[in-house]
Amino acid sequence: MLLQTEQPDCCQDFDHVSNFIDGIFEYAASPNKRPFNIEDFKEHFGEAGAWFIKLSKSDKGPVRKGLLGLFSVSPFEVSILRKVFENDLTFHTSLDDQDFCFQVQCLPEKLLEILKDFIEPFYTQIFCQSSFKHITGLQNNGLNREIYLKYYKEKNQDRYQVCPVCLGDVQGYEETFIAQNEHYFPKQKYPSLGFSQHNLIPVCSDCNSPTIHGSKDPIAAHGPGAISNVFLPYYRTAMDSVITKFTKILGGFQVNICAVNQNDLILVERVNNLNRIYQLEKRWTARVSTHFDDVFARLKAHRENVESTEQDDVKRWLIQFLKSEEKWTRERRYNTADAFLQANFYKYLYEEYIDHLFAQLHII
Ligand SMILES: [Zn+2]
Numbered sequence: 001m002l003l004q005t006e007q008p009d010c011c012q013d014f015d016h017v018s019n020f021i022d023g024i025f026e027y028a029a030s031p032n033k034r035p036f037n038i039e040d041f042k043e044h045f046g047e048a049g050a051w052f053i054k055l056s057k058s059d060k061g062p063v064r065k066g067l068l069g070l071f072s073v074s075p076f077e078v079s080i081l082r083k084v085f086e087n088d089l090t091f092h093t094s095l096d097d098q099d100f101c102f103q104v105q106c107l108p109e110k111l112l113e114i115l116k117d118f119i120e121p122f123y124t125q126i127f128c129q130s131s132f133k134h135i136t137g138l139q140n141n142g143l144n145r146e147i148y149l150k151y152y153k154e155k156n157q158d159r160y161q162v163c164p165v166c167l168g169d170v171q172g173y174e175e176t177f178i179a180q181n182e183h184y185f186p187k188q189k190y191p192s193l194g195f196s197q198h199n200l201i202p203v204c205s206d207c208n209s210p211t212i213h214g215s216k217d218p219i220a221a222h223g224p225g226a227i228s229n230v231f232l233p234y235y236r237t238a239m240d241s242v243i244t245k246f247t248k249i250l251g252g253f254q255v256n257i258c259a260v261n262q263n264d265l266i267l268v269e270r271v272n273n274l275n276r277i278y279q280l281e282k283r284w285t286a287r288v289s290t291h292f293d294d295v296f297a298r299l300k301a302h303r304e305n306v307e308s309t310e311q312d313d314v315k316r317w318l319i320q321f322l323k324s325e326e327k328w329t330r331e332r333r334y335n336t337a338d339a340f341l342q343a344n345f346y347k348y349l350y351e352e353y354i355d356h357l358f359a360q361l362h363i364i
Contacts, residue, residue, distance in 0.1 A: 003334065017132055021122065021195075028075070036071040126144075128181075161335065163204035180202065186214070189215060229270055
């Protein structure tokens with residue numbers, strides 16, 4: 001995550017949904033609730049229980065299948081799943097805790113599948129395709145993806161059109177509202193975070209595509225405190241911690257992303273992980289090379305306005321032009337797609353590439 005954004009105001013509703021999920025774990029972990037009895041479930045959870053059961057037409061529907069999965073294992077195993085859920089869900093309170101581990105890492109495959117099947121429908125079937133209703137405490141009865149995006153846009157008025165991951169364009173967001181909801185920790189590997197406001201962030205379609213992020217784990221090596229090694233949506237963002245380096249290559253410019261302080265090994269690891277999961281260097285290399293063509297065309301057009309033919313005058317004008325473009329673009333880095341990358345590129349052009357640029361222009 002490069003850009004700092006804020007969670008939308010409807011996020012307290014996520015906590016009420018999490019409490020509902022936790023209540024179901026507690027219910028399924030009680031030996032006296034075996035075997036599963038649909039009427040007892042409805043009575044226990046009241047309106048929310050009846051609503052939840054009705055989300056699937058039969059026991060084979062995803063919501064009810066996930067629920068019944070909890071009753072296919074022992075109450076003790078459900079209590080393990082509950083502990084994993086409660087621990088992993090609160091990762092955002094343990095960001096600097098050197099003992100914190102995602103406990104899902106320790107789950108046997110069978111229980112991981114049960115957890116996945118139970119939580120996943122809260123996001124896919126309810127949040128994206130329907131809405132939350134009748135859960136105690138909900139401020140927005142009917143919370144769903146559309147409402148979430150509306151609140152996110154409201155909360156981040158000055159920057160919602162910029163992708164927080166790659167700083168590119170969140171295309172069509174204004175009118176058609178198509179920002180993708182990214183699970184930063186993929187829901188396949190972190191089922192407890194399948195429906196967490198701390199793990200969900202609207203991004204551009206490229207960043208959310210299976211070929212870019214897919215289900216890559218942001219944490220490269222798990223262990224106590226490994227969460228220190230990653231940037232995080234809302235809590236730990238990277239824009240002020242990275243620098244971009246440019247190198248001229250055939251047909252364009254190679255971009256490399258580095259930590260501002262190479263001696264800070266944790267920061268270096270965070271930058272490496274960010275680049276690994278979102279392929280930023282590769283994607284930015286393509287973007288900056290296209291941008292150069294545009295800059296060069298503009299320089300050629302403006303060059304004609306410089307009356308002096310003295311080399312020093314032309315060079316001074318060139319530096320001035322690039323500096324003013326840098327300033328203008330940098331001021332817009334939070335609310336204009338690619339402005340951060342382009343501002344850094346302008347700086348590179350006048351600091352390191354100026355003689356080549358001058359020669360190219362001079363010939364023309
Ligand atoms: Zn993006």
